[in-house]
Amino acid sequence: MAKAWWRGAVIYQIYPRSFMDANGDGVGDLPGILTRLDYLASLNVDALWISPFFKSPMKDFGYDVEDYCDVDPLFGTLADFDVLLNAAHARGLRIIIDQVLSHTADSHPWFVESRASRDNPMADWYVWAEARPDGTPPNNWLSVFGGSAWQWDSRRRQYYLHNFLTSQPDLNYHHPEVQRAILASVEFWLKRGVDGFRFDACNYHFHDRKLRDNKPALHADTTTVSAVNPYGMQRHRYDKSRPENLKFLKKLRKLLDRYGAASVGEVGDDDSLTRMAEYTSDGDMLHQAYSFNLLTEEFSAAHIRRQVEEMDAALARHDVPGWACWSIGNHDVARVASRWGKGTGGAQFAKLMQVLVTTLRGSACLYQGDELGLPEADIPYELLQDPYGKAFWPDFKGRDGCRTPMPWQQTAAAGGFTTGAPWLPVPPEHLALAVDTQDKPRASVLNFTRRFLAWRRRHPQLIEGAxxxxxxxxxxxxxxxxxxxxxxxxxxxxxxxxxxxxxxxxxxxxxxxxxxxxxxxxxxxxxxxxxxxxxxxxxxxx
Structure with missing residues (x-):
């Protein structure tokens, strides 16, 4: 257990596009993160989770991977990553990288070959299916981003599965070569010395071979997706969380154990807490997992208590209980100051939330900017970048409001994030909360976060206590x-x-x-x- 640094750890999520831009192109990058490592170390967090920086067409801003083993030029180079990794380690910070293993970009060489014909070596590396006799998709599965989860491909004259964007085809994990290739891509980063992985959508790896229809949900799920999204109207029994995934996760764990690396899985499911317990228990799959259950609009003492107690109950059903990782903010949901605080709590609310999420039993993920108390930004439609928001506008405005650049300097252009034009605007209300305005005042949210996390480390009850x-x-x-x-x-x-x-x-x-x-x-x-x-x-x- 002395080596299980991840138990009770505080993990700081960096969304690299919006953290710090070192070359002035308006998009954050790895060298930019390097320039802010002293700031990150000052927060007294244990690890940095860096969202995807791999080669990508950026249709979903890095969550559509074109090459698992290279850095996109937008973010830098492999050499830049190595420098960042070593510099972080020198400051006592561990590095967790974000791996998107369930799907790739449609520009990935694997998919380019797979769609070329029905008989090439990679023909079955993705989920292909015949149309129904009337030309409609093979079943009723839905995409998280809206519409059918199936896209017609004129070259193969078949449908392919995409649980997210049409440009994000799902890999066929029933194919052993796919699993081997994925594990090799994970090992590539293990050999470079990363300390762990955050596995995106880690319950989406397998699909039902028989392609059976999902049944209607007994109660529409508004935890995983927005209430305006029909995805929540199905019970997702056949398109994700398949039993075959357990065997793959065990293979993945064996690989991680060889290098002493840790994992945290993102689990979005009809019953996320039970799935989290299943995926983290018995010491042979994920080390820890988090869900969207504290990333919703619902905010009450009863709701928070219910999530933690139900998670503990689900863990207790296993001989070797697993571990939860709690998050109240990330790159997919409105900022907690607006979502839960409704913009009225100010600094006192922001401080309380930092303490709350880091004192629940489990580990905690803190999202960049929450240590400043940033509210959700209101992005007009004409400046919107997120395809999810464009699909459901105006009832759901997407995820850009929580992805705006970090404000470093109150009076600098773009808040000191870049010398160029930022990819998303920096709102005036964020400039008033910039790092340089909070760096010295003892009562600031930033300095409170620094002091509290240092204090927390001295109290083992808050790390692993019941x-x-x-x-x-x-x-x-x-x-x-x-x-x-x-x-x-x-x-x-x-x-x-x-x-x-x-x-x-x-x-x-x-x-x-x-x-x-x-x-x-x-x-x-x-x-x-x-x-x-x-x-x-x-x-x-x-």
Missing amino acids: IDFLKAPEPILLFTRGKGRDQLLLAFNLSGTAQTLKLPKAWREVRALDGHGLTGAAVTAGMLQLQPWGGYIGALTA
Whole structure:
């Protein structure tokens, strides 16, 4: 367990297009990340998760890979990556890279050959199927990005499967050569010294060989996709999360173990928590996984408690329980300051959320800019880049609002992100929260994050300690971490109004801990008083 650095780790996600641009072309790059490593080290995070930087036509901004073993020139070179990796390691930062293994770009050489004919060596490397007699797709499977999951190809006169964009054909994992090629691409980066992988859409690898129709969902899923998306109207039994995937994940784990590397999987499913537990338990598949369950609009103490308790219950059903990784923000959802805070909580809300997500039992992913308290940006349609947003505009505006460039300097053009024209605009409200405005003030969200994460490292209860939720009315979330006399009590007021709570008898003699930076709470005669968005951390008296 001493080597299991990932248990309870804090992982900082970098969306490279928007982090820092070193060459002035308006798009962030690997050399840009290199220039900000000291900043990243100052956050006291354990690892950096870098979203895809591989060669790609960029129709889904890197999540459509054309070459798994090369860096896209937009982001730099393999030599740039090696320099970045070594420099990060010198600062005590681990590097996790984002691998998209379920599908490729349609410009990938594998697909170019596969679609050329029905009898070439790679003809079956992707999921091809005949049309129904009336010319319609082979079944009712839907794409996450809208419409049918099948695209007609005039060269082969067949349909191919794409769970996402039509330009992202799905690989056929039933073909052993596909699995070997994918594992070889993972090993390419292991040999370069990466510390781990974030596996995108890792339950989409296999499909039902019989291509059976999905049945209607009993309740429309609005956790994985937007409520305006018909994808949530199906029970996704046959197009993903197939049992064959377990065997592949075990092969993947054996490869990772050979190099001492860790993994975190993204799991979006009808029952994501059960799937997360299945994929991470017994020590022979993924090390940890996260879902979209805390990335939705739903925000309440009851909702958060339910997700964590249901996850713990699902893990407990396995002989060797797995591990969760919690995230309340990433490159696919509206920023938490707007999604949960509705733009009204300000710095106090942002601070509370940083503590909340990093004190739940599990690891935590923090999304770039959330340490500044950035709100969601409002991108007009004419500047929209995201194909997902264009498909569902205006009811769903896509993911560009959380992908705008990092604001480094308040008064610099494009917030100091680039010397050129940024690929997405930097909104004025972000400039007011730029890094240089928060770097020195002790009360800033940025400096609070730095201090709290350093404090967290000194409290093992928050790394691997047990979690138990205590009875509390909305909007108070109350739980303990640790066991016996070595427990911490944590309380969060998830609202903009003051709250008072009578503490459980066992905690009437609680003493407040200091050094963590949380404010807005006090205990008097067993009564916990929480100011708007206030938080409290205490321990039992000696």
